[in-house]
Amino acid sequence: MSTKIDNGQPSSAAAETRSWGRKMWDVIDERMGISALAYPVPEHANRLAWTLGGITAVSFVLLIGTGIVLSQFYAPRPEIANQSVRAIESTDWGRLFRGVHFWAAQAMYVAAVLHLVRVFLSGSYKKPREGNWLVGVAMFGLLTFAIFTGTILKWDQESYEALGHNLEIGNLLGGLGFWFSPTFSDQVSILLRLYGAHVVILPGLILVLVILHFLLVKRHHMSPHPALPVGKSHEQAAAAEPTQPFTRHIRRLVAFGIALTGILGILAVLLPAPIGSTAVAGIEVTKPLWMFWWPFTLENWFGLPAIGWGEAVFFLLLVILPFVDRSPHRWWRHRPVAMTIGAIVALALIALTILMLVMPAQQHL
Numbered sequence: 430m431s432t433k434i435d436n437g438q439p440s441s442a443a444a445e446t447r448s449w450g451r452k453m454w455d456v457i458d459e460r461m462g463i464s465a466l467a468y469p470v471p472e473h474a475n476r477l478a479w480t481l482g483g484i485t486a487v488s489f490v491l492l493i494g495t496g497i498v499l500s501q502f503y504a505p506r507p508e509i510a511n512q513s514v515r516a517i518e519s520t521d522w523g524r525l526f527r528g529v530h531f532w533a534a535q536a537m538y539v540a541a542v543l544h545l546v547r548v549f550l551s552g553s554y555k556k557p558r559e560g561n562w563l564v565g566v567a568m569f570g571l572l573t574f575a576i577f578t579g580t581i582l583k584w585d586q587e588s589y590e591a592l593g594h595n596l597e598i599g600n601l602l603g604g605l606g607f608w609f610s611p612t613f614s615d616q617v618s619i620l621l622r623l624y625g626a627h628v629v630i631l632p633g634l635i636l637v638l639v640i641l642h643f644l645l646v647k648r649h650h651m652s653p654h655p656a657l658p659v660g661k662s663h664e665q666a667a668a669a670e671p672t673q674p675f676t677r678h679i680r681r682l683v684a685f686g687i688a689l690t691g692i693l694g695i696l697a698v699l700l701p702a703p704i705g706s707t708a709v710a711g712i713e714v715t716k717p718l719w720m721f722w723w724p725f726t727l728e729n730w731f732g733l734p735a736i737g738w739g740e741a742v743f744f745l746l747l748v749i750l751p752f753v754d755r756s757p758h759r760w761w762r763h764r765p766v767a768m769t770i771g772a773i774v775a776l777a778l779i780a781l782t783i784l785m786l787v788m789p790a791q792q793h794l
Contacts, residue, residue, distance in 0.1 A: 466679065469672035474651040475681055481544035482565075483678070486639060487686040488537035491693065495530035496628060499523075503582070505624035510584035514704055528697025529690075534576050536693060538720055541569050549750070549771055552759025553652035559751040561645040566747045568638045571631050573720070578627040580718060584620065587715040589708030592619070598737050655759040722785035723778050729788060746774065 458464050473479060502523065504513040517523035545565065548554055554562035581588045581595070596619075599609025611619050654670060705715065717725060727735035754767050761768055 467674040467676045470651045470675050470678055471653060472671045472673055473654045475673060475678055478547050480682060480685060481540050481547055483682040484685055484689065485537055485540040485544055487682060487689060488533050488540055491533040491690060492530060492537065493632060495526045498526045499530060500628055505621045507618055507620050510620060511707055514583045518704060524701055525697050528702045529693045531702035532693045532696045534579060536689060538572060538576060541572055545569065550761050551652065551655045554751040555759060558649050558652060561642060562751050563748065564638050564642050568635055570744060571635050575627060575631040578623045581623055582627060583704050584708065585705035586708050587705050590713050590715055591717060597733050601734055601737060723781035726781040726785045
């Protein structure tokens with residue numbers, strides 16, 4: 430039956446259907462405020478480099494989803510933790526979910542690093558966005574610790590050695606490292622406490638900071654393109670560059686998220702998440718995940734305390750950056766000092782990482 434009348438106008442039935450759909454949307458939007466997401470953002474914000482923060486968030490969602498599934502089958506008890514991981518790996522679905530979880534963690538880390546680099550290169554940490562930069566640095570620190578605790582949970586040789594470093598650094602911190610002491614809670618093993626940190630404390634803190642991060646982006650708007658003249662207000666920048674609704678930005682993130690999920694699924698099948706042999710005390714024969722190679726090279730040179738000092742200096746540099754780089758210029762060509770220091774730090778981290786790749790594991794514990 431046709432839905433049009435003789436004059437080519439929509440029939441009353443079609444108009445009524447659209448009316449009900451519109452009414453339903455208005456009811457939902459009135460209560461949820463979804464249309465508020467359609468605020469304008471500059472056109473450059475939809476480029477891949479400017480969506481890395483969103484891709485990091487998508488990876489985080491994948492980690493939460495797969496982590497919820499894995500937590501149903503993992504036993505955080507030292508005597509059976511490794512066996513429970515092997516039981517997960519013995520099924521096709523378990524191997525897939527664990528593989529996606531493993532690769533999603535690394536995808537989130539890479540996306541977060543690239544996001545920090547993009548923010549640095551574009552000067553997006555400058556006034557009035559210093560606070561949001563600090564929120565991002567805090568999230569990066571929590572992510573690093575979350576990956577570290579996740580390494581321990583599989584309770585193989587690598588995990589045992591990683592935990593040994595954890596305990597030793599806790600001892601070096603003195604009273605500040607009390608939580609890492611096995612004697613902190615006589616009734617609860619340190620593995621169970623690290624499991625609680627991995628699945629509750631760290632994701633909860635990251636989630637709070639993610640919400641704050643996005644609220645601050647909405648408060649201060651997407652940073653204008655760094656090539657625009659210095660001193661332009663948000664309104665002037667918007668007039669100098671076409672804008673698009675943020676909902677389009679979200680649609681691109683959804684597309685990237687679907688593609689990322691597919692890639693991680695392929696990696697999970699072709700390169701399953703590793704699990705080593707049952708831990709043996711008194712030896713140190715493994716290397717950590719690649720994102721921890723650079724501080725472990727420092728450990729090989731200067732001993733165990735160098736891990737803590739190296740990480741502390743690295744994060745201190747990130748924290749003080751927006752307060753020492755007060756130049757109004759954001760285009761990288763106009764910031765030679767910041768770019769030179771940033772290049773030196775990046776090259777040092779890359780060189781330390783490569784050295785760990787070629788150097789044999791050493792005994793430190």
